[in-house]
Amino acid sequence: MRYLVILKAEQPATPPPPELMEAIMKLGGEAAAAGALLDTAGLAPSGAGALVALAGGRLSVTDGPFAEAKELISYALYEVRSKEEAVEWTSRFMKLHRDLWEGWEGESTVLKVLGPEDFGPPAT
Amino acid sequence: MTVADPHRATHRAIEAVWRIESARVIAGLARLVRDVGLAEELAQDALVIALEQWPEAGVPDNPGAWLMATAKHRAIDLLRRQTRYAHKLEEVGRDLDVRQWAEPDLDAAIDDQIGDDLLRLVFTACHPVLPTESRVALTLRLLGGLTTEEIARAFLIAEPTVAQRIVRAKRTLAAKKVEFELPAPHELADRLSSVLGAIYLIFNEGYAATGGDDWTRPELCQEALRLGRILAGLAPGEPEVHGLVGLMEIQASRLRARTGPSGDPVLLMDQDRRLWDRLLIRRGMEAIDRAEALGGMFGPYALQAAIAACHARAPSREDTDWERIAALYQVLAHVSPSPVVELNMAVAVGMATGPAEGLEIVDRLVSERTLAAYPQLPAVRGDLLARLGRLEEARLEFERAATLTRNGRERALFLDRAADHAKGTPAG
Numbered sequence: 001m002r003y004l005v006i007l008k009a010e011q012p013a014t015p016p017p018p019e020l021m022e023a024i025m026k027l028g029g030e031a032a033a034a035g036a037l038l039d040t041a042g043l044a045p046s047g048a049g050a051l052v053a054l055a056g057g058r059l060s061v062t063d064g065p066f067a068e069a070k071e072l073i074s075y076a077l078y079e080v081r082s083k084e085e086a087v088e089w090t091s092r093f094m095k096l097h098r099d100l101w102e103g104w105e106g107e108s109t110v111l112k113v114l115g116p117e118d119f120g121p122p123a124t
Numbered sequence: 125m126t127v128a129d130p131h132r133a134t135h136r137a138i139e140a141v142w143r144i145e146s147a148r149v150i151a152g153l154a155r156l157v158r159d160v161g162l163a164e165e166l167a168q169d170a171l172v173i174a175l176e177q178w179p180e181a182g183v184p185d186n187p188g189a190w191l192m193a194t195a196k197h198r199a200i201d202l203l204r205r206q207t208r209y210a211h212k213l214e215e216v217g218r219d220l221d222v223r224q225w226a227e228p229d230l231d232a233a234i235d236d237q238i239g240d241d242l243l244r245l246v247f248t249a250c251h252p253v254l255p256t257e258s259r260v261a262l263t264l265r266l267l268g269g270l271t272t273e274e275i276a277r278a279f280l281i282a283e284p285t286v287a288q289r290i291v292r293a294k295r296t297l298a299a300k301k302v303e304f305e306l307p308a309p310h311e312l313a314d315r316l317s318s319v320l321g322a323i324y325l326i327f328n329e330g331y332a333a334t335g336g337d338d339w340t341r342p343e344l345c346q347e348a349l350r351l352g353r354i355l356a357g358l359a360p361g362e363p364e365v366h367g368l369v370g371l372m373e374i375q376a377s378r379l380r381a382r383t384g385p386s387g388d389p390v391l392l393m394d395q396d397r398r399l400w401d402r403l404l405i406r407r408g409m410e411a412i413d414r415a416e417a418l419g420g421m422f423g424p425y426a427l428q429a430a431i432a433a434c435h436a437r438a439p440s441r442e443d444t445d446w447e448r449i450a451a452l453y454q455v456l457a458h459v460s461p462s463p464v465v466e467l468n469m470a471v472a473v474g475m476a477t478g479p480a481e482g483l484e485i486v487d488r489l490v491s492e493r494t495l496a497a498y499p500q501l502p503a504v505r506g507d508l509l510a511r512l513g514r515l516e517e518a519r520l521e522f523e524r525a526a527t528l529t530r531n532g533r534e535r536a537l538f539l540d541r542a543a544d545h546a547k548g549t550p551a552g
Contacts, residue, residue: 034144035353038403079346084140095185116342116379
């Protein structure tokens, strides 16, 4: 089953320490070698994006940035056998931030992607 | 169940860690103790200790390293006991090979070689001295981290049967003195094909379940795919590994489209292609590119992957490049001849040239003994006959296919098609 993990945090004042980026690359390599990580990338600040909204039958397009305190920082797409496995990989990712970026705070949301297992016949 | 049990949650977290780490732990230990069965028992001991300690003490920061260290301590204890025992034996005049056990820096040694150790573990689990079903069970157990119960459920067989297969396989490996080593260059091709065969068998059991009431079992496909991806990382220079991964990625991309809303099978030509998984198709194409870049485009798996890619590329059934598919099957029949390949070629020729030409190939296969119980033979023949307007013969063939399949969903599909032709409606 597939899980999409989205990292949210305040935009930091300074770029992340190079040791953290190195450790994230290493962990990504391990997760890919384990057949678990399908795709991952960082996201540019919302200033580079836009919002397309539909309300009251009207479509509106607003350029970023948006006034939210926390922004989406990155995503990762995992194929694993249980939610706990996705949580384990995500915890490893968050621990790297704890150990290598003093004072940083953020949150990762682990979301299940609907897959073939959700569309089969009723569970037997 | 009213309140979430925190211990239960920890247990599930430990299971997840186990599934991620167990193959590495077993592989590292196997090099230490030179016995895959013993390595697995030691790793299991570490898991039991984790299940006792972690709910109270919390999951350690680096759970993989913890499991490895704990299992390794048990291994070293055991080895010391054995060495002492061996010395005792020597004192009474026996000559025994006492291995160099307690090396000073085992951690570094294990970490450096974990990739090779995993590869050794794959080759050992799929060793040709073992019967195919044992290779499959051992691979799922040692590399997939599946429990005996999970393997039994996946293959719809009794748990004691799986347990016995695994015990017997470990015993055979020990009895035949199978070394925990990578294959010698001259045997690499055969040994690799044994590994790839086991992984593809796991995939296929998930993709087209041979028995039971479900048409597909996606979790088995995903397990095989995961094993294939791991293998591609361990042996990146082997084109057929990429060929197999490409084949599985592309076939798996159709899993969602392969089953209808009530669990009924939807065949390739009738699938809603918008349901195909674009990400898996892209990954499959990349794997095929890698196989070809390594000069492996004529390997049996790379060829099958190339055939699967023809379908993945086609925007609709009408736009399928059947000539190319028929040509690829011709090459495949040459490099890896089998009646099943011939049968698939008949389908492709039936589409590329015409049903009469396809039927000619199928008719040559009817006397083939190995296909006597293969439900797809009458099904393909029935389809070609129906397209030629020979509906009564087609009906009989689909009925025959229905009696041969052991999958309930597939039986219903064949009976439907038989009924179609009884009513005299030509097939679409």
